[in-house]
Amino acid sequence: MGSTDLIAAIATPPGRGGIGVVRVSGKNLSPLIIKIINHIPMPRYASLSRFLDEDGSIIDQGIALYFPSPHSYTGEDVLELQGHGGPAVMNLLLSRCLSAGARLAQPGEFTLRAFLNGKLDLAQAESVADVIDASTGEAARCAMRSLQGEFSRVIDDLVQALTDLRMVVEATLDFPEEETVVLPQADVCSKLAAIQSQLDDVLTAARQGSLLREGVGVVLVGQPNVGKSSLMNQLAGEETAIVTEIPGTTRDAIHEMVEIEGVPFHLIDTAGLRETDDPVEKAGIARTRAAIGKADLALLLVDCRWGVVPEDRAIVDSLPPKLPLILVSNKIDLLAKVPQIESGEDGPLIYLSAKTGAGIDLLRRKLLEMAGWHSEAEGIFMARHRHVEALRESGEYLRNALELSRQEAQLDLLAEELRAAQQMLSSITGEFSADDLLGEIFSRFCIGK
Ligand code: GDP
Ligand code: ZN
Secondary structure (H helix, E strand, O other): HHHHOOEEEEOOOOOOEEEEEEEEEEEEHHHHHHHHOOOOOOOOEEEEEEEEEEEOOOEEEEEEEOOOOOOOOOEEEEEEEEEEEEHHHHHHHHHHHHOOOOOOOOOOOHHHHHHOOOOOOOOHHHHHHHHHHHOOHHHHHHHHHHHHHHHHHHHHHHHHHHHHHHHHEEEEEHHOHHHHHHHHHHHHHHHHHHHHHHHHHHHHHHHHHHHHHHHEEEEEEOOOOOOHHHHHHHHHOOOOOOOOOOOOOOOOOOEEEEEEEEEEEEEEEEEEOOOOOOOHHHHHHHHHHHHHHOOOEEEEEEEEOOOOOHHHHHHHHHHOOOEEEEEEOOOOOHHOOEEEEEEEEOOOOEOOOOOOOOOOOHHHHHHHHOOOOOOOOOOOOOOOHHHHHHHHHHHHHHHHHHHHHHHOOOOOHHHHHHHHHHHHHHHOOOOOOOHHHHHHOOOOOOOOO
């Protein structure tokens, strides 16, 4: 990690498009640029250029953009060659960059260099991948706010407040007789409490962001023909699953992403979980089991005309014991019932019609609520599991510290808890990040970013 050799990659997605981009970064790009386009373009100006092969033949004609260090994405010299967006041309162009002295970039290596050169902190670098991977518009916006540094600023403020407090506590430890540096105990307590409540707010916002990023896995279970596919279509607002009159026709787990208030829900319509000798159906059931194992929520559908039957009990018993459950009593149009929500013994019970859509809004709201989404939460940050955990652990250290600050003689222990809390927070923006953490984060990027 931390090399400055020349790296190159195709930055646009594979396939055909109007424009394709090859990107090169490194410490001194001038020789490579001269080899390929025969002149050094004016920095940051679009320059119409011929991209030349080793033998001088023209590979493509397009726009060259040169960003000399330090004013570039990576902080190094960066060259972007925008050519015609076809796989053959792009590969020729990439090969040319390699023959002119670059090597193929690793996934995320451009962003890694941006991080190592101080262009981005670690939380911002992660949000680059999150902007690209976002599955809803709301998730993309959130990731963009993190990329702009909003999340990092809040973390930095907390770190600063902790640093100030640590200075006083440690000064008191070092110079116990010095009246001027000693902070009254009550002051330490109230400062700590203020930092803790701030951290709790950030943790709440980060948990919301993590919901937007990861989404919520929901499995639809129930007897054949109760309306699972119809409900899935109704939630998705389009015909994706197969609806039929013959029991057992949804043979496979069908995956559908639906967006509710910008939160991605990954719905899995399951094949009926029943004993069967049919090999195709068996395979479907195995996949269903795997999907259920990873789900955050289960929807059990029953036909309101019969209610919960013994087979449904068996399905509930086969679900992971702690998996939250919503019971949906479907087809209320057949009984001319009105949509309604009740609390049942296994979880909420919703009466609706997957056919007419009556009561779907009740279900949508319940799904959001059970996923832990608070639409009123402000300034949501696109956070990852790693961030949420760091915030949570830091909060634990602060809680210990607050406890200790109420006991006179524990100043050294208090100082230690504060140090640990601060270190945990700093790991979010990357001040103390180990190489293996960096490797783990950046290897998940796409190539060319
Ligand atoms: P699945 O096997 O559980 O996926 O059930 P389907 O979604 O394939 O539905 C089975 C049958 O029930 C189809 O004929 C649907 O049109 C019908 N159905 C589903 N939901 C409703 C509903 O709310 N009301 C009525 N009247 N029929 C429904
Ligand atoms: Zn179905």
